[in-house]
Amino acid sequence: MTGTVAAAPLFDCRKAFADELIAMARADERVVVVCNDSVGSSNLVRFREEFPDRLINVGIAEQDLVGVGAGLANGGMLPFVSAAAPFLTGRALEQIKADVAYSHAHVVLCGQSPGMAYGELGPTHHSIEDLSWIRAVADLPVIVPADPAETRAALRWAASYDGPSYLRIGRFAVPSVNPDDLVFEPGRSRQLADGDDVTVIAVGAIVSRALDAAARLREEGIRLRVINMASIEPLDEEAVLRAARETRGVVTAEEATVTGGLGAAVASLLAQHRPTPMRILGVPRTFAPTGSTEFLLGHFGLTADGIAAAARQLAGDGPR
Amino acid sequence: MLTTDGAQAERYLRLRRRLAGSDADEVAATLADLARKVRETDLAMIRRAGLGHIGSDFSVTDILVTLYGAVLSIDPRDPLAADRDRFILSKGHTAGALYAVLAQCGFFPESALETFAGPLSPLNGHPNRTKVPGVETNTGPLGHGFPVAVGVALAAKLSGSPRRTFVVLGDGELQEGSNWEAAMTAGHHGLSALTAVVDRNRLQQGARTEDTKRLEPLADKWVSFGWEVRECDGHDHRRLLAAFAPATGDRPVCVIAHTTKGKGVSFMEDRVEWHHKVPTAEQATAAFEELAR
Numbered sequence: 251m252t253g254t255v256a257a258a259p260l261f262d263c264r265k266a267f268a269d270e271l272i273a274m275a276r277a278d279e280r281v282v283v284v285c286n287d288s289v290g291s292s293n294l295v296r297f298r299e300e301f302p303d304r305l306i307n308v309g310i311a312e313q314d315l316v317g318v319g320a321g322l323a324n325g326g327m328l329p330f331v332s333a334a335a336p337f338l339t340g341r342a343l344e345q346i347k348a349d350v351a352y353s354h355a356h357v358v359l360c361g362q363s364p365g366m367a368y369g370e371l372g373p374t375h376h377s378i379e380d381l382s383w384i385r386a387v388a389d390l391p392v393i394v395p396a397d398p399a400e401t402r403a404a405l406r407w408a409a410s411y412d413g414p415s416y417l418r419i420g421r422f423a424v425p426s427v428n429p430d431d432l433v434f435e436p437g438r439s440r441q442l443a444d445g446d447d448v449t450v451i452a453v454g455a456i457v458s459r460a461l462d463a464a465a466r467l468r469e470e471g472i473r474l475r476v477i478n479m480a481s482i483e484p485l486d487e488e489a490v491l492r493a494a495r496e497t498r499g500v501v502t503a504e505e506a507t508v509t510g511g512l513g514a515a516v517a518s519l520l521a522q523h524r525p526t527p528m529r530i531l532g533v534p535r536t537f538a539p540t541g542s543t544e545f546l547l548g549h550f551g552l553t554a555d556g557i558a559a560a561a562r563q564l565a566g567d568g569p570r
Numbered sequence: 571m572l573t574t575d576g577a578q579a580e581r582y583l584r585l586r587r588r589l590a591g592s593d594a595d596e597v598a599a600t601l602a603d604l605a606r607k608v609r610e611t612d613l614a615m616i617r618r619a620g621l622g623h624i625g626s627d628f629s630v631t632d633i634l635v636t637l638y639g640a641v642l643s644i645d646p647r648d649p650l651a652a653d654r655d656r657f658i659l660s661k662g663h664t665a666g667a668l669y670a671v672l673a674q675c676g677f678f679p680e681s682a683l684e685t686f687a688g689p690l691s692p693l694n695g696h697p698n699r700t701k702v703p704g705v706e707t708n709t710g711p712l713g714h715g716f717p718v719a720v721g722v723a724l725a726a727k728l729s730g731s732p733r734r735t736f737v738v739l740g741d742g743e744l745q746e747g748s749n750w751e752a753a754m755t756a757g758h759h760g761l762s763a764l765t766a767v768v769d770r771n772r773l774q775q776g777a778r779t780e781d782t783k784r785l786e787p788l789a790d791k792w793v794s795f796g797w798e799v800r801e802c803d804g805h806d807h808r809r810l811l812a813a814f815a816p817a818t819g820d821r822p823v824c825v826i827a828h829t830t831k832g833k834g835v836s837f838m839e840d841r842v843e844w845h846h847k848v849p850t851a852e853q854a855t856a857a858f859e860e861l862a863r
Contacts, residue, residue: 308755309751311755314717314720314754316717317717317721318717318752319721321707321719321723322724325729325731326652326731344714345717348714349717352708353699353700355707
């Protein structure tokens with residue numbers, strides 16, 4: 251299967267998030283949403299209209315937000331804790347570690363508008379550190395859905411899993427890359443394009459750009475394998491090692507700092523088990539300049555062109 | 571994961587039934603005896619482990635003993651029963667005192683206390699709910715237990731559960747801002763089934779609270795956050811029992827329990843250095859003698 255999505259219609263994952271929460275709340279009265287004044291930005295207005303008592307707004311208080319979420323889980327509810335990703339993960343990291351992960355509380359942490367979705371608002375509002383921070387916490391799955399279908403599937407899985415999880419809910423509009431009836435499985439990736447020259451492993455909004463890169467390189471005779479690694483923790487190690495065996499090199503691409511997210515996870519695995527040429531695309535250890543999300547993704551090479559250039563280098567690096 | 575000591579749990583439940591039908595004098599005498607036992611056990615644990623927070627443990631002991639001995643609706647044979655009352659120790663560094671109390675209740679065998687803080691022991695220096703039955707949430711860093719307790723109480727209100735939620739906070743701990751976020755949330759929602767107990771011993775790790783970052787007027791702070799405030803001697807079991815009575819109105823209850831750090835051992839009492847000092851063999855002997863009096 252090889253897809254090209256450059257001209258496809260675009261969708262905001264937050265609508266899928268809100269739709270799925272409402273569907274789950276109708277079916278399960280334990281479902282509650284906890285937010286930090288972020289009713290509008292988390293797209294929770296419709297949820298509040300239908301379930302006014304089950305939308306708990308703790309106000310602008312992220313430590314309280316996560317602690318209250320853990321307490322609601324202890325009290326028998328199924329809490330989805332939703333806040334802008336930079337504040338949820340940055341302000342409340344110790345609560346995420348101690349109250350949620352270490353306590354093994356069934357809390358679904360929903361990081362809204364992650365990456366550089368708040369473009370021009372600047373680095374205070376960017377959440378590019380979250381994947382490094384959250385990956386460092388034990389017993390906490392890290393999920394980055396690529397489109398609305400995967401957002402819904404990941405939410406359904408997180409509701410069914412008796413433990414904590416962190417989901418990134420994208421704001422930047424993306425094309426659909428997964429089937430509507432997708433079932434999310436932790437530790438399982440999806441191969442969206444077949445190829446045996448070079449592999450691109452991507453997450454979130456960058457997945458469709460990897461597919462576009464594959465379409466471009468096909469015209470040059472380079473066959474790109476594209477893997478959607480929505481489950482960063484646990485990582486689909488088998489798929490990564492297979493890619494290293496079957497292709498010349500691996501490009502990773504994520505809307506996050508390269509210090510500890512997807513690229514670091516893949517590099518750590520390959521360095522220890524099958525050293526493989528890699529290019530790790532993301533945001534270097536820098537604060538982003540001013541610009542829209544689209545501008546910033548381009549600025550850091552998180553585009554079909556940037557991915558194609560990295561893959562081209564690896565394709566030319568020598569024999570498999 | 572530790573498991574229930576069935577025989578001890580039965581003894582504990584029998585004690586609870588007996589106390590439910592006893593007069594105030596007998597209740598107070600029984601709780602005093604339990605408190606002595608807990609302090610002795612904790613002292614032995616800390617001596618054996620070579621670490622612990624003895625001053626803080628002895629400060630909070632009477633609060634814990636009153637709650638577990640005569641207030642909390644719990645069954646150690648079924649530590650995750652849906653409508654159990656919840657107790658959260660936000661000042662997680664006093665895990666030693668909590669473990670001694672939980673063992674008395676039969677949540678796990680008393681013999682496990684001998685492993686306290688040892689290699690691979692389930693009894694860490696701070697409580698871990700995935701290893702120790704009866705622990706509701708993992709605490710240690712200060713300012714964590716209270717927001718969780720607020721969530722627990724909110725869940726009870728949402729689901730119509732009659733259970734009560736208690737959380738014990740250190741006074742120095744109140745310098746963490748997260749507590750005031752939680753206090754505001756509980757006040758806003760009128761969580762009258764929530765009781766926050768402040769172990770007001772006026773000392774923190776390195777100095778007096780009022781010399782470090784002033785807490786007074788403490789009662790006024792709680793009142794202004796929408797709480798019903800009760801103050802009492804935090805070592806007087808009768809007064810603690812009265813203070814732990816359900817809310818009189820629709821506000822959550824804050825009990826400011828005036829305590830003495832190191833209570834029960836004269837050379838430890840109100841001395842900042844006994845926050846986490848480990849007694850020598852001679853000091854331990856002297857302490858055991860004082861506790862036995």
